[in-house]
Amino acid sequence: xxxxxxxxxxxxxxxxxxxxxxxxxxxxxxxxxxxxxxxxxxxxxxxxxxxxxxxxxxxxxxxxxxxxxxxxxxxxxxxxxxxxxxxxxxxxxxxxxxxx
Amino acid sequence: xxxxxxxxxxxxxxxxxxxxxxxxxxxxxxxxxxxxxxxxxxxxxxxxxxxxxxxxxxxxxxxxxxxxxxxxxxxxxxxxxxxxxxxxxxxxxxxxxxxxxxxxxxxxxxxxxxxxxxxxxxxxxxxxxxxxxxxxxxxxxxxxxxxxxxxxxxxxxxxxxxxxxxxxxxxxxxxxxxxxxxxxxxxxxxxxxxxxxxxxxxxxxxxxxxxxxxxxxxxxxxxxxxxxxxxxxxxxxxxxxxxxxxxxxxxxxxxxxxxxxxxxxxxxxxxxxxxxxxxxxxxxxxxxxxxxxxxxxxxxxxxxxxxxxxxxxxxxxxxxxxxxxxxxxxxxxxxxxxxxxxxxxxxxxxxxxxxxxxxxxxxxxxxxxxxxxxxxxxxxxxxxxxxxxxxxxxxxxxxxxxxxxxxxxxxxxxxxxxxxxxxxxxxxxxxxxxxxxxxxxxxxxxxx
Numbered sequence: 001x002x003x004x005x006x007x008x009x010x011x012x013x014x015x016x017x018x019x020x021x022x023x024x025x026x027x028x029x030x031x032x033x034x035x036x037x038x039x040x041x042x043x044x045x046x047x048x049x050x051x052x053x054x055x056x057x058x059x060x061x062x063x064x065x066x067x068x069x070x071x072x073x074x075x076x077x078x079x080x081x082x083x084x085x086x087x088x089x090x091x092x093x094x095x096x097x098x099x100x
Numbered sequence: 101x102x103x104x105x106x107x108x109x110x111x112x113x114x115x116x117x118x119x120x121x122x123x124x125x126x127x128x129x130x131x132x133x134x135x136x137x138x139x140x141x142x143x144x145x146x147x148x149x150x151x152x153x154x155x156x157x158x159x160x161x162x163x164x165x166x167x168x169x170x171x172x173x174x175x176x177x178x179x180x181x182x183x184x185x186x187x188x189x190x191x192x193x194x195x196x197x198x199x200x201x202x203x204x205x206x207x208x209x210x211x212x213x214x215x216x217x218x219x220x221x222x223x224x225x226x227x228x229x230x231x232x233x234x235x236x237x238x239x240x241x242x243x244x245x246x247x248x249x250x251x252x253x254x255x256x257x258x259x260x261x262x263x264x265x266x267x268x269x270x271x272x273x274x275x276x277x278x279x280x281x282x283x284x285x286x287x288x289x290x291x292x293x294x295x296x297x298x299x300x301x302x303x304x305x306x307x308x309x310x311x312x313x314x315x316x317x318x319x320x321x322x323x324x325x326x327x328x329x330x331x332x333x334x335x336x337x338x339x340x341x342x343x344x345x346x347x348x349x350x351x352x353x354x355x356x357x358x359x360x361x362x363x364x365x366x367x368x369x370x371x372x373x374x375x376x377x378x379x380x381x382x383x384x385x386x387x388x389x390x391x392x393x394x395x396x397x398x399x400x401x402x403x404x405x406x407x408x409x410x411x412x413x414x415x416x417x418x419x420x421x422x423x424x425x426x427x428x429x430x431x432x433x434x435x436x437x438x439x440x441x442x443x444x445x446x447x448x449x450x451x452x453x454x455x456x457x458x459x460x461x462x463x464x465x466x467x468x469x470x471x472x473x474x475x476x477x478x479x480x481x482x483x484x485x486x487x488x489x490x491x492x493x494x495x496x497x498x499x500x501x502x503x504x505x506x507x508x509x510x511x512x513x514x515x516x517x518x519x520x521x522x523x524x525x526x527x528x529x530x531x532x533x534x535x536x537x538x539x540x541x542x543x544x545x546x547x548x
Contacts, residue, residue: 017161017163017189019114019163021107022107023104026116030163030191030213030214031213033164033216035116037104
């Protein structure tokens, strides 16, 4: 299930649109036409921080996610998002596509 | 923690997607057309008004619209509106009988990541399809699919409304979809629009419901259903999806004249929430209409409260109950536990509500006055199309080259509007374990 590399740089897929909701957020991928849900606002903060941080771990920290157990939980959620192409690995440096 | 499905039932600030019937005009006249389409309505939204609606959908972050009709591609500004929507971050899936899907159009569609196409077909053979959708409509749909496949468009939708006559063809539909690299979508027939007139003849027999249920279970996520068969969940095992009615909660309908209804199957004053031309536009209708607010409140189980299957089927489809004269808090007319048949027996003949709109081009028989003239293998008599001699152009075909001369002489056969349009379709119901996880992610598999 896991296999998500927290120490790499990630970003939202450029074709993904994010709509905040009281319970978290809705994500829609225009390429795969998949709809996903983020079930809490902290996860939304993590996802939004990905593009401007050198690693997913740093994005978690920026969103206030600390402690191994919590980080593991969010890593699991990020893994699902990565598997469905909602987030993708970022090859170049941080902050090069933070508005996508 | 509140389950995701409860958030949805309480409504969202904007729909996830919505159905937008761009025109009541249609080159066909399907006997079960949910919007009773045929003639263009002179009050139809103008190009500029449509663009203003798209601007609003963009502001509300509605991810995509399911465009239908009528036959939406007969609008002369159809492609302009599709381009406008996609360049404003509103994805488009449109439903068509295929009449305008030429090789050139198919090539253009194949290039866009933001447009999806749904071809309507209600029989896996010309005999079964054309009896419902009209002579030549099978060939038109197949040609459209050939063109899309040839252009390299992968994963477009083949949309089937399940009827008594095509449920024996489920495997054949799957084979057709596979042949053209399409994804099969099967949705529920509703007694809406002209579907009310033909319901008694077309809706699946009780044993066919079971057959359909087993078939859908066996095919899982590979076949889309628009989450339209949640009434079948009362058989025991839930079908893929959230199994809830999204009307006015996460979806709605905008009709060609801008009226906003709770769902595409509920074109009736009772489900009319407002009009996009009203002050405040669509957003105000969505967020503030008393009707939608009411639909977002917890719904009473009513007569179904004592049934042990209510949690599974949620009492079924609101529109199906309404247009068969059943109370909204009663059983679905196709309740798989048999409660619908018992309830229907108490409905006085002729008392079921009639649709508020009828744009049919020919007079149609009233139902419950004996069998309706829909017989497989027998075509309806080719009545001349009744084109009103009015200055306004109500003929959808005017200025449009017909694919084949034969079409002009035949009565229409409208797109059995791809129904569903429930974006929750195919969403895995959140499992308890997922609900417990703080950072759970629920993924939808529907490809709207």
